[in-house]
Amino acid sequence: MKILAVDDDENICALLTEAVTAKTNHELITVPSGPEAIRAIARQSTPFDCFLLDIQMPIMDGITLAEKIRKTKGYARTPIIMLTAMSQKRYIDGAFAAGATDYITKPFDFLELFSRISVADKLVGEQQRVLASASEMTSLKRDLIQNTAHSLNEPVEVIGVTQVVGYVAFENYIMQLSRSKLLRSSVFAVKIAGVEKIFNKADPIAFRQMLTDISSEIVSVLADNGAMAAYRGNGVFLCLLPRNNGFSHQRYELDLNSRLEFCPSLRDIQAPTKVCVGEPFSLRSLTRAGALFSLQKASASAETRAKSQKEVLALLRKSVRMAPRNGFQTEMERRAYEVLLQDALREDSAGDRPATAYG
Incomplete structure (x- = not known):
């Protein structure tokens, strides 16, 4: 270099x-x-x-x-x-x-x-x-599509939106936070419901534009200059809150979906698009790995909210039964699903008790 x-x-x-x-x-x-x-x-x-x-x-x-x-x-x-x-x-x-x-x-x-x-x-x-x-590439259209093509799981970097960074930078930022900031900060995730169908229907350019517009609304609804967001892949955005201040993920979800109804890129895709917001998780931890594990739990919480309970339990049981694979990221995901399985089972035994806001 x-x-x-x-x-x-x-x-x-x-x-x-x-x-x-x-x-x-x-x-x-x-x-x-x-x-x-x-x-x-x-x-x-x-x-x-x-x-x-x-x-x-x-x-x-x-x-x-x-x-x-x-x-x-x-x-x-x-x-x-x-x-x-x-x-x-x-x-x-x-x-x-x-x-x-x-x-x-x-x-x-x-x-x-x-x-x-x-x-x-x-x-x-x-x-x-x-x-x-x-x-x-030999044509402008093919050139544009080639530049923007990506897999659904890829953490595409959203460019041009204030307070939205690439996922690598997002993790690096959290890793350097002081202990006092970690104690005050929390992280939550936003999941695009039915993102697989949207990804298969939209061309890469339209899908990236949708990610950009949703990112913009995510930070806009937060109305917090200290907040930071990043796209993690698979329709999941992670958001850092420097202060909790009684944040309610249910109320935030309603506000965000209300704003997205008027989003031009979502109308252009012509697919019903709703986002689900998971519970916030504190970043307080004695280790960097612990702080990063909070990101896994936040992502898993949003994934859970976007799926039916039956589908979630089937996915979690399958994930826990799977033999561990190599890699720190895979191990963190497996552990996150184990925690999520325990939470889901507790919710299952509790019946239809209404959810409560975090804060």
């Missing part, structure tokens, strides 16, 4: 240059300020593949620079890794809102630094593969 590192500390720039040159095959260019970075971007005949930005710099801070990079043609999805001292972690919220995809703290743990750069390299490789494939 071709990487641009921006830091006003000459020692940090020298350290990054030495480490990246010695341990990787990446090309690293360093500049001392935001304005120098903008000029360096403009001078390049081939674009940069990744950015390492210090948050606190004179003249132009890293957050402002990240915003400018995102507005520069060709850099809407380029990985941006923020460099920050532990005392500056309060600025991370603004960095993610400005378009950062990851962060690393100073002083550097170089194993962690190389790991983050490796993740960025994989993202760049995938983006280049998509661009190379698109360049081979």
Whole structure:
């Protein structure tokens, strides 16, 4: 990759240059300020593949620079890794809102630094593969469809909606939240009911537009500038609430569906579209894995609300009986379904008792 590192500390720039040159095959260019970075971007005949930005710099801070990079043609999805001292972690919220995809703290743990750069390299490789494939298309329509084609389970990145980020950035953001913020924060999921039929009926462009419009309404109905949302795939959106404030998922579901009745992209698909909102789950946890498991539980709650109880129980029993597969993500999903099965069985024994609002 071709990487641009921006830091006003000459020692940090020298350290990054030495480490990246010695341990990787990446090309690293360093500049001392935001304005120098903008000029360096403009001078390049081939674009940069990744950015390492210090948050606190004179003249132009890293957050402002990240915003400018995102507005520069060709850099809407380029990985941006923020460099920050532990005392500056309060600025991370603004960095993610400005378009950062990851962060690393100073002083550097170089194993962690190389790991983050490796993740960025994989993202760049995938983006280049998509661009190379698109360049081979012979017609505009086929080109557009090829660029937007995806599987139903793919966590498509919704672009251009404030407070909505890619799912990788969403998880990275939650992983860096301080313990006090984790204690105050909760997460819930929104599921598009019957998304399989909609996906099979709509072309990729129309389906992506629907995801964009639903994302916009999700954050609009929340009316909370601190909230954040991401599309996880399979018709599921995850939403982060920085404060609970008596949030009622039933009332939110009614408000959201009321707004979606007037959504043009849903009318264009000509398929009845309703969303189901699951219960919110606290992010309070002693481990990062515990916080991520809350995302699994929130997603499972919305899935449950979108299916009949009979279908849910059949799915859960099948999931629990399945032999464990490799991978941390699969294990988290299996554990989430086990918890959900217990909850569903409790609801089954409780009869038709009305649901209560969370808060």
